[in-house]
Amino acid sequence: MTVIHDRPSNPAPGDEDRPIGYGRIQRKEDPRFVRGKGHYLDDIVLPGMLHGAILRAPVAHARLVSIDTTNALAHPKVVAVITGKDLLGLKLAWAPTLSADVQAVLVTDKVRFQGQEVAFVVAEDRYAARDALELIEVEYDILPPLVDARKALDPDAPVIRDEIEGRTDNRIFDWEIGDKAETDAVFASADVVVSQEVVYPRVHPAPMETCGAVADFDAVNGKLTLYETTQAPHAHRTLFAIVAGIPEHKIRIVSPDIGGGFGNKVGIYPGYILAVVGSIVSGRPVKWVEDRSENLMSTSFARDYIMQGEIAATKDGKILALRTHVLADHGAFNATAQPTKNPAGFFSIFTGSYDLQAAHCSVTGVYTNKAPGGVAYACSFRVTEAVYLVERMVDVLARKLNMDPAELRLKNFIRPEQFPYANKTGWVYDSGNYAAALRLSMELAGYEDLRREQAEKRERGELMGIGVAFFTEVVGAGPRKHFDIVGLGMADGAELRVHPTGKAVVRISVQSQGQGHETTFAQIVAEELGIPPEDIDVVHGDTDQTPFGLGTYGSRSTPVSGGAVALVARKVREKAKLIAGAMLETRPEDLEWEKGRWFVKGDPGAGKTIAEIAMGAHGTVALPEGVDGNLDAEVTYDPPNLTFPFGAYICVVDVDPGTGQVKVRRFIAVDDCGTRINPMIIEGQVHGGLTDGVGMALMEIIEFDEAGNCLAGSFMDYLIPTAMEVPDWETGFTVTPSPHHPIGAKGIGESATVGSPPAIVNAVVDALAPLGVTHMDMPCTPARVWAAMQGRARPPI
Amino acid sequence: MQISMTVNGSEFTSEIEPRVLLVHYIREVLGLTGTHWGCDTSNCGTCVVLMDGQPVKSCTVLAAMAAGHDIRTVEGLATGGTLDPVQQGFMEEHGLQCGFCTPGMMLTARALLDKNPHPDDAEIRQAISGQICRCTGYATIVRSVQWAAAHPAGTGWDGADTAVPDVAPETADTDAEVKA
Numbered sequence: 001m002t003v004i005h006d007r008p009s010n011p012a013p014g015d016e017d018r019p020i021g022y023g024r025i026q027r028k029e030d031p032r033f034v035r036g037k038g039h040y041l042d043d044i045v046l047p048g049m050l051h052g053a054i055l056r057a058p059v060a061h062a063r064l065v066s067i068d069t070t071n072a073l074a075h076p077k078v079v080a081v082i083t084g085k086d087l088l089g090l091k092l093a094w095a096p097t098l099s100a101d102v103q104a105v106l107v108t109d110k111v112r113f114q115g116q117e118v119a120f121v122v123a124e125d126r127y128a129a130r131d132a133l134e135l136i137e138v139e140y141d142i143l144p145p146l147v148d149a150r151k152a153l154d155p156d157a158p159v160i161r162d163e164i165e166g167r168t169d170n171r172i173f174d175w176e177i178g179d180k181a182e183t184d185a186v187f188a189s190a191d192v193v194v195s196q197e198v199v200y201p202r203v204h205p206a207p208m209e210t211c212g213a214v215a216d217f218d219a220v221n222g223k224l225t226l227y228e229t230t231q232a233p234h235a236h237r238t239l240f241a242i243v244a245g246i247p248e249h250k251i252r253i254v255s256p257d258i259g260g261g262f263g264n265k266v267g268i269y270p271g272y273i274l275a276v277v278g279s280i281v282s283g284r285p286v287k288w289v290e291d292r293s294e295n296l297m298s299t300s301f302a303r304d305y306i307m308q309g310e311i312a313a314t315k316d317g318k319i320l321a322l323r324t325h326v327l328a329d330h331g332a333f334n335a336t337a338q339p340t341k342n343p344a345g346f347f348s349i350f351t352g353s354y355d356l357q358a359a360h361c362s363v364t365g366v367y368t369n370k371a372p373g374g375v376a377y378a379c380s381f382r383v384t385e386a387v388y389l390v391e392r393m394v395d396v397l398a399r400k401l402n403m404d405p406a407e408l409r410l411k412n413f414i415r416p417e418q419f420p421y422a423n424k425t426g427w428v429y430d431s432g433n434y435a436a437a438l439r440l441s442m443e444l445a446g447y448e449d450l451r452r453e454q455a456e457k458r459e460r461g462e463l464m465g466i467g468v469a470f471f472t473e474v475v476g477a478g479p480r481k482h483f484d485i486v487g488l489g490m491a492d493g494a495e496l497r498v499h500p501t502g503k504a505v506v507r508i509s510v511q512s513q514g515q516g517h518e519t520t521f522a523q524i525v526a527e528e529l530g531i532p533p534e535d536i537d538v539v540h541g542d543t544d545q546t547p548f549g550l551g552t553y554g555s556r557s558t559p560v561s562g563g564a565v566a567l568v569a570r571k572v573r574e575k576a577k578l579i580a581g582a583m584l585e586t587r588p589e590d591l592e593w594e595k596g597r598w599f600v601k602g603d604p605g606a607g608k609t610i611a612e613i614a615m616g617a618h619g620t621v622a623l624p625e626g627v628d629g630n631l632d633a634e635v636t637y638d639p640p641n642l643t644f645p646f647g648a649y650i651c652v653v654d655v656d657p658g659t660g661q662v663k664v665r666r667f668i669a670v671d672d673c674g675t676r677i678n679p680m681i682i683e684g685q686v687h688g689g690l691t692d693g694v695g696m697a698l699m700e701i702i703e704f705d706e707a708g709n710c711l712a713g714s715f716m717d718y719l720i721p722t723a724m725e726v727p728d729w730e731t732g733f734t735v736t737p738s739p740h741h742p743i744g745a746k747g748i749g750e751s752a753t754v755g756s757p758p759a760i761v762n763a764v765v766d767a768l769a770p771l772g773v774t775h776m777d778m779p780c781t782p783a784r785v786w787a788a789m790q791g792r793a794r795p796p797i
Numbered sequence: 798m799q800i801s802m803t804v805n806g807s808e809f810t811s812e813i814e815p816r817v818l819l820v821h822y823i824r825e826v827l828g829l830t831g832t833h834w835g836c837d838t839s840n841c842g843t844c845v846v847l848m849d850g851q852p853v854k855s856c857t858v859l860a861a862m863a864a865g866h867d868i869r870t871v872e873g874l875a876t877g878g879t880l881d882p883v884q885q886g887f888m889e890e891h892g893l894q895c896g897f898c899t900p901g902m903m904l905t906a907r908a909l910l911d912k913n914p915h916p917d918d919a920e921i922r923q924a925i926s927g928q929i930c931r932c933t934g935y936a937t938i939v940r941s942v943q944w945a946a947a948h949p950a951g952t953g954w955d956g957a958d959t960a961v962p963d964v965a966p967e968t969a970d971t972d973a974e975v976k977a
Binding site: 026030032033035038042126208209257258291515516680684686688690691722726 | 814816817821824828829830831832833834835836837838840841843870871872874875880884887888889891893894895896897898899900903918921922923925926927928929930931932933934935936937938939
């Protein structure tokens with residue numbers, strides 16, 4: 001491992017960076033990846049393995065009349081064809097979702113979205129499995145589809161979930177938080193009220209590696225080994241025990257190297273269950289790997305929130321209150337991945353970074369004839385939507401008051417001395433110094449110069465926009481008394497063993513998909529125990545080998561599992577102190593710690609290193625009373641609160657007045673995630689998230705036509721930024737540690753995805769302001785920007 | 798049908814169906830799983846390999862069309878246990894995260910540097926514009942390629958003695974660290 005000592009990550013004024021555990025070190029994952037020796041799902045080959053493929057519905061809403069599998073079964077390489085009828089017999093036709101709804105594994109009664117799973121072929125190779133799909137004949141009786149969420153609650157809307165007894169409409173839930181009467185009263189007496197419909201369109205996380213599974217059911221021992229692209233292997237094990245009826249100790253979930261997750265790989269998809277059924281039926285391992293079109297059309301989408309935002313303020317720009325109603329399109333099944341008590345995720349953080357007198361929001365979730373999902377794509381449980389709404393609304397207010405958007409934000413920030421800050425919807429923000437971050441961002445951007453340049457360009461008719469966004473994230477779910485996923489409390493375990501020669505293995509419950517956990521978790525242990533990171537292996541992703549925990553999503557790894565790892569290392573350190581006392585024949589309370597070593601107070605020469613203590617613990621040293629030998633420990637960490645990282649983003653765009661094409665010229669991102677473990681990895685996380693933001697703000701959308709056809713079912717139409725569409729990112733940071741976290745660290749992974757879309761859209765709207773544009777919805781494609789320039793801005797479908 | 802081709806310097810002869818895509822031939826017949834498959838419309842470039850030194854998307858080439866040609870995959874980038882400067886550059890500059898796009902990106906970078914040893918950032922971005930990365934936001938990939946351009950093999954940098962001290966033991970000489 002290369003330790004880079006003299007390369008500052010983000011040289012910034014007032015640098016208070018104190019990265020821990022050797023700081024900016026190279027990743028332990030890289031050597032295998034750069035050699036093509038990663039081990040991803042589709043690289044797995046087991047003896048006798050078969051291949052599965054899914055027949056998918058060509059229409060969005062239709063009664064299933066009949067399926068004829070005769071010709072497919074006659075294919076010489078086909079081993080089995082499974083239909084919904086077969087699954088009904090096994091009680092597996094429907095599976096519980098993460099939102100207490102059910103989802104069809106294979107269609108039994110009717111199709112509810114285009115691309116839905118209809119039948120499963122198991123064959124000797126992947127080409128034959130695809131061939132056989134063509135040989136299945138299905139008859140459908142087409143029904144009118146419901147595509148527009150705004151019409152979902154109309155009396156004449158087709159009822160999508162008519163299989164649920166007594167259901168006569170498409171309403172999934174109504175949820176609200178905040179004091180409505182108090183909020184309404186503030187609005188009634190405010191000088192200024194602005195309102196704006198703000199749509200966050202349906203997008204898709206689209207990890208480069210699609211979803212897949214290899215199921216290997218051992219009938220003799222009754223044991224299921226399931227290799228899966230999963231971000232939450234332990235939760236999957238429990239859910240599979242419940243769904244498939246296999247005892248949990250007979251299920252081993254293995255999550256190998258994952259080619260990106262971005263929230264796409266949290267839930268259980270029908271394909272995973274079908275691979276298991278295929279393996280049970282055939283008695284052989286079965287691999288199922290979806291293609292890109294299947295991934296885009298049937299796995300978890302993100303966003304799809306239609307938000308009515310309102311903001312009340314005084315005429316000199318003091319923001320008083322926020323209120324909003326959201327119409328949430330959840331698709332045909334409510335499979336949203338989020339804590340049980342939060343049907344709209346953490347949307348209630350929509351009060352943002354501002355000190356308000358009142359706030360209220362309500363969310364109505366509805367079914368439509370579309371794929372399920374909602375929470376994905378680095379959203380931190382709907383924080384993307386919340387931040388987009390408030391940051392767009394603050395800009396709408398700034399325009400109305402003719403105030404500079406940065407100045408308006410500075411005027412309304414929660415001040416450092418107000419933390420911990422209880423907002424009006426039940427969150428207690430842990431720490432923050434917002435003005436410092438925004439001022440740094442403005443300084444890095446040369447904000448005043450940019451505004452002058454813009455004024456000059458406007459004189460010449462050029463369209464230059466400067467977008468400001470400031471966000472407060474909420475990540476690290478969470479305290480188990482408040483947060484659970486299908487009843488599983490959101491704590492995380494960690495187990496640490498120091499081997500006799502002083503090398504260590506730490507086993508964690510979360511699952512990297514590229515975030516560098518194998519490196520950074522070793523750094524946390526290195527910081528706490530003084531063992532170099534290269535002498536520490538991080539084990540994750542195998543439920544037989546790792547302690548229970550809820551997995552990686554919602555930027556929760558550092559806040560929860562990172563806390564667990566720091567605490568387990570401290571537990572080992574304390575145990576080492578007792579053993580060192582025995583070895584040095586002194587009382588433990590007479591020992592002092594310096595990194596990597598316990599020594600006798602006042603006698604620095606008399607000490608034992610962690611490696612010496614480990615050898616003693618495993619050797620013949622007479623151990624003190626109550627010490628059971630070996631140098632190891634385990635903990636489960638139930639965090640006292642979430643962490644609230646924040647950031648100040650400034651985006652500069654140029655809009656081509658002739659075509660409406662938006663070019664992101666500069667993007668300045670200042671993030672504060674408290675204590676920084678590895679600045680290099682943080683920077684990479686931020687760069688990736690900013691690119692998501694450019695994608696969502698300018699290019700990405702999943703639309704449907706009136707017949708319910710998905711119009712973005714491949715990379716031909718679902719556009720993702722390449723190296724040509726993004727600038728060279730400019731990053732900076734401040735450090736405001738989380739007071740309740742064992743090492744002061746907050747999550748960071750999703751911050752840039754959360755914070756960048758409003759900065760970009762605010763910049764586009766700012767560029768178009770001379771043309772009278774006050775709002776436009778994403779994506780700001782040339783055609784949509786052009787329409788806005790002509791006064792015809794419209795919401796996406 | 799029977800086909801023969803050179804892959805990473807070795808000759809392979811196989812009996813295959815004419816419709817088999819080169820990406821599947823490389824991955825499933827030869828077992829070289831460093832080459833990935835990320836889309837079905839030839840957009841993502843995770844399957845890029847070099848065919849006679851030129852980057853091609855192996856999902857859009859039939860194995861039969863590659864017969865008689867010289868193919869180089871990520872497994873053939875390192876020579877004699879020494880990493881290609883491009884591989885070292887991606888590690889130095891954090892040009893990868895999940896690692897899924899990495900093999901294709903590195904092969905395109907290798908082809909670019911072979912043709913243009915000192916590309917500017919715009920030329921690098923242009924060269925990799927047929928390839929999607931979801932993790933890095935590209936800036937560190939550009940820096941990685943620049944690192945490789947600044948440390949060409951055979952000009953003082955021999956893969957073991959880098960400009961940055963302390964090469965990891967695991968980067969030095971072994972291919973054995975496949976995760977279980």
